[in-house]
Amino acid sequence: MSTSESPAEAAPDRGVPAVELTGITKRFPGVVANSDVNLTVARGEVHALCGENGAGKSTLMKILYGMQQPDEGSIAINGEPVKLRNPQDAIKAGIGMVHQHFMLADNLTVGENVFLGAENLHGIGRAARARLAKLAERTGLRAAPDTLLEELGVADRQRVEIVKVLYRGAKIIILDEPTAVLVPQEVDALFDTVRAMQAEDYTFLFISHKLDEVRAIADTVTVIRRGTTVGTADPKTITSRQLAEMMVGSELPSPETRESTVTDRDVLRLKDIRLSVEGSERNILDDISLTVHAGEVLGIAGVEGNGQTELVETIMGMRKATGGTIELVEHDGVAHDLTKLGTLARREAGIGYIAEDRTRHSLLLTQPLWTNRILGYQSRKPVSNGQLLDIAAVREDTRRIVEEYDVRTPGIDVPAAALSGGNQQKLIVGRELSGEPVLLVASHPTRGVDVGAQALIWEQIRQARADGLAVVLVSADLDELIGLSDTIRVMLRGRLVSSADPATVTPQELGSAMTGAGAEESEKDTDAEGGATE
Structure with a gap:
């Protein structure tokens, strides 16, 4: 073994499974998260794990990564029984996990993010x-070690996460929803990296809700439903529809919206919105102008980091525009200038908000569901009765949301953290569509939720749109964006650079526009034409 390899990189017997989980059971108060789960992953394969939110996938992966311990069952890595009491034990066993929400520090460099906590492996000098x-070359990471992480796009951040786990000696890599924030071209690049590493005997556990992608990359698929394994399938012979039926017992939903409900009544008007960076001449948002009408879903497409988050937060008053105006037109036609108002005043004017990060901006995880119903509505009925909160009405309305939006929970007194991601999201959507809003700002409304919850959220947005709601939709799921939107605007480097017709545009064409490739090609064509005529 070379000095640069960790003990976990020693080659195991090829015929022995890389991972073998047998009879894994995990109970929490009032719920069995995993019940007699069995999973065998061959060495050098990409093994996909599919299932609804709350099916037990995350719990199972946390057990494999040492974040939780099973109540029953056993784990073997490369044929050797192991006890994984914490992530450090898992890392020593050669297991790495790339989380859906990256575990990186924006204010550190690429090298510092990789080396931090692993200084005892190769130091921090020349060997490190x-x-x-070597690992950057293997994974296609082109960013220099001294580059600040905040300067990287989402695809390169993900590569840093992969390099980080490889640096610690991982040969078995858990990828948790790895394509959730990538455009199609970046997904292709990730899959190329995975296949190249597969050829070097790396093993991948791939968790995803995107069944077409599962079928494209996986060698084997295991489906978990209600905490237990229901079957293993060959992705080359099973269809996405059949996989969906294994997962949820129903057909794969489609976001497609067929009939137009767009009216000529303005609801949201943004004119020349600018947002500058303190101490810099660069604008994060540069002269953004748009209008959203009643009954219209306006989709905003863009690679993460190009200003979509800042645009949403400026509309909501979480950031103050340094130039331009924001107007909201109510049902009665009265226009309100929101430009200088705070977030609560904007919500009181009739804006519902689905935040891109539900755990940071939409929920109090330690508080019961009925308390979470109050958030953002503390000054309005049914939450408020004059100057006091009406707790009885809050509890009753929370029960209504749970029933109407199929929020699967033992009751409204359980903390929000006890719900799966999909059920948390359904609670948020139910809350934000209550109170007859005139505008819904929806940022990644189905990120990380299963096909069943996805279908319900899509249907609720479609229904609200048909009832005259105006919607600003930001999504990294291009099928969702194309399927739900009436109009699509493409954002690049803080500007709205082009429009696309959802009826004709393909995800690939949209991806090209988002990365600027379309504009570059147009410039090349123009240059070529100019050269030909000279």
Whole structure:
């Protein structure tokens, strides 16, 4: 073994499974998360794990990564029984996990993010940088070690996460929803990396709700339903529809919206909105102008980091525009200038808000569901009765949301953290569509939710749109964006650079526009034509 390899990189017997989970059971108060789960992953394969939110996938992966311990069952890695009491034990066993929400520090460099906590492996000097360079080449990471992480796009951040787990000696890599924030071209690049590493005997556990992608990359698919394994399938012979039926017992939903409900009544008007960076001449948002009408879903497409988050937060008053105006037109036609108002005043004017990060901006995880119903509505009925909160009405309305939006929970007194991601999201959507809003700002409304919850959220947005709601939709799921939107605007480097017709545009064409490739090609064509005529 070379000095640059960790003990976990020693080659195991090829015929022995890389991972073998047998009879895994995990109970929490009032719920069995995993019940007699069995999973065998061959060495060097990409093994996909599919299931609804709350099916037990995340719990199972947390057990494999040492974040939780099973109540029953056993784990073997490369044929050797192991006890994984914490992530450090899992890392020593050669297991790495790339989380859906990256575990990286924006204010540190690429190298510092990789080396932090692993200084005892190769130090922080020449040997460490040589190891980093070798892994960067292997994964396609082109960013220099001294580059600040905040300067990287989402695809390169993900590569840093992968390099980080490889640096610690991982040969078995858990990828949790790895394509959730990538455009099609970036997904292709990720899959190329995975296949290249597969050829070097790396093993992948791939967790995803995107069944077409599962079928494209996986060698084997295991489906979990209600905490237990229901079957294993060959992705080359099973259809996405059949996989969906295994997962949820129903057909794969489609976001497609067929009939137009767009009216000529303005609801949201943004004119020349600018947002500058303090101490810099660069604008995060640069002269953004748009109008959203009643009954219209306006989709905003863009690679993460191009201003979509800042646009949403400026509309909601979480950031103050440094130029331009924001107007909201109520049902009665009265226009309100929101430009200088705070977030609560904007919500009181009739804006519902589905935040891109539900755990940071939409929920109090330790509080019961009925308390979460109050958030953003503390000054309005049914939450408020004059100057006091009406707790009885809040509890009653929370029960209504739970029933109407199929929020699967033992009751309204359980903390929000006890719900799966999909059920948390359904609670949020139910809350934000209550109170007859005139505008819904929806940022990644189905990120990380299963096909069943996805279908319900899509249907609720479609129904509200048909009832005259105006919607600003930001999504990294291009099928969702194309399927739900009446109009699509593409954002690049803080500007709205083009429009697309959802009826004709393909995800690939939209992806090209989002990365600027379409504009570059147009410039090349123009240059070529100019050269030909000279």
